[in-house]
Amino acid sequence: MSSIRRVVVTGLGAITPLGNTAPAYWEGLRAGISGAATITRFDATKFKTRFACEVKGYQPDDFFDRKEGRKMDLFTQFGVIAADEAIADSGLLQSSVNKDRVGVIWGSGIGGLKSLQEECFQFERGDGTPRYSPFFIPRMIADSASGNISIKNGFRGPNFVTTSACASSNDSIIAAFNNIRLGLADVMITGGSEAAITESGVGGFNALKAMSERNDDPASASRPYDKDRDGFVLGEGAGALVLEEYEHAKARGAKIYAELIGGGMSSDAYHITAPDPSGSGVVLVMQNALRDAGIAVTEVDYINTHGTSTPLGDGAEIKAIEQVFGEHTPTLNISSTKSMTGHLLGGAGGVEAVACLMAMQHGQVPPTINLHTPDPEINQNLNFTPNVAQVRDVRVAMSNTFGFGGHNTSVIFRKL
């Protein structure tokens, strides 16, 4: 294994329903606030779900000149903003970095849903004459996020987007990790973004009966592990990491948040949307990540779970954790930050990795909020970090995300 290079995290960025920078996001996580409220992006009066976790106070003009902004879907704008913050945080551009050795691998589960929807609506309203914008395709395609991040910064290394539904940005992080480990790049910008709070996004997930319909109290709707959970709450935004080869980071005196020590991937091979109730794919993914990291289960302090607040998925993941971690399980801090951010779909792995790294930096585990009536079907002896953040020296953190299609992913960070 000596030829495999070590990879560290040197920059963080986020734009989320809890705050529009990584520090603001962390303040929201630590305080245990909910990002959910009535949908403002469109008139949802007739929809089964009329609330979501939107990014708040966002004005594209604060970040992009008008011509530039118009050419990007919202999910790309979020991606560029979070990536810019992470790049600035890393100090990378203040060093004499070789940009041929810097790449971008981004995650998005859907891509430019709003752009697709708008163009289709417009055609439908017309007389059949095609008047598609030349920017429609470049705005819609999911890889426009990684393309725009590289164009803005001149990064000429490996560049693509991973799409595996809600596992997309853990997959992008793992792909970026592997590119550095294998010597194909020295620095990778990674993470993911999503902006699917649109008519078709909300309508489509409602049709799957996957989303909470607790319209009378949005802030308490995302309640992983609580007996009264009724589905996930749609979120939006982006989380970004700068990953860097360890010696490269040391040589330029970079601030190092933690080392990325392992990534695991597996598939349920079971059903296109339902999780395998046996949890065997989830057991496999955590085992794969732990083996890749070369650590014992007893070394893990904190698991940021997939925990979307759906009746089926939450229990299956916890059973899998118990199977993998055995008698160490009750000593773990477990939390689902989706209780606060909602579910960012393809952006989830990005913002949850940022949550793990902030938890390590601050010695505090963000809570699972809205956990008031523990589900009797889920082991009550586990520490779900209910409602209030807990002080803990997090040395090793694991972040799980799973996606429609049966994709399972898990990444593990360790303090240096």
Next chain:
Amino acid sequence: MSEIAEKVKAIIIDKLGVEASEVTPEASFTNDLGADSLDTVELIMEFEKEFNVSIPDDQAENIGTVGQAISYLEEHAK
């Protein structure tokens, strides 16, 4: 300036994000106003929409400056 010329200028200012003072009759979309090939396609589409005309591709190729756009539209607008 004609009403058509005013509208053409407004569209160019909006779509290309340029200052009114830059939008002179001689100004070339690509050389002077920062448009790439996609911006140019979008401009032609906006002209078609605003003036209710259909501009064939072979004629669109000859509209490269502000003045050429105004002349074309003054001749063809309905």
